[in-house]
Amino acid sequence: xxxxxxxxxxxxxxxxxxxxxxxxxxxxxxxxxxxxxxxxxxxxxxxxxxxxxxxxxxxxxxxxxxxxxxxxxxxxxxxxxxxxxxxxxxxxxxxxxxxxxxxxxxxxxxxxxxxxxxxxxxxxxxxxxxxxxxxxxxxxxxxxx
Numbered sequence: 671x672x673x674x675x676x677x678x679x680x681x682x683x684x685x686x687x688x689x690x691x692x693x694x695x696x697x698x699x700x701x702x703x704x705x706x707x708x709x710x711x712x713x714x715x716x717x718x719x720x721x722x723x724x725x726x727x728x729x730x731x732x733x734x735x736x737x738x739x740x741x742x743x744x745x746x747x748x749x750x751x752x753x754x755x756x757x758x759x760x761x762x763x764x765x766x767x768x769x770x771x772x773x774x775x776x777x778x779x780x781x782x783x784x785x786x787x788x789x790x791x792x793x794x795x796x797x798x799x800x801x802x803x804x805x806x807x808x809x810x811x812x813x814x815x
Contacts (some may be wrong), residue, residue: 692801697802699796707753714785717742717795723804724799735810748777752784765798772813789813 693701702721709717714795719738726734744751756772770793795807 674726693800695767695803696760698801699760699762699767700758703758703769707755709729710741710753711751713751715741721803721805722790723799723806726808727733727807728807729809744777748786749780750778750784753774755778767796767798767803769796772811 682739684699692698706718706721707716709720710809718741722734722737724734726737728737754774754776759770761768770791773790773792775788775790777786778784789812790810791813792810793806796803796804797806798804
């Protein structure tokens, strides 16, 4: 009887330790993207860029410093920024992941309604960096209707 209790204790301990481990990659990616969305809306460019890899490279050679400048330009141009993301399509393969989504970005000079809005189809590629994921590639194109 004591051996059964000991085995049960070991199994329960293992299950508990497993539950306390690192969250699944999909959860970490979703949380990272949500944090970037929040940082954009709060106009915190450093928080947004924290998830962007040093060797980030976008379409047509668009690099990390250009992404930061684009972000800062939009923050200077808009007193209020809104970002609404559609469902995330995730594909994780080992230490790399691809995430695709549609986004609607709005900007205003502080008025009740946005002065500007645009819809985009976004494709991103992520690389695992320890327990975190870093954005290594992004491309986006405008959508109509």
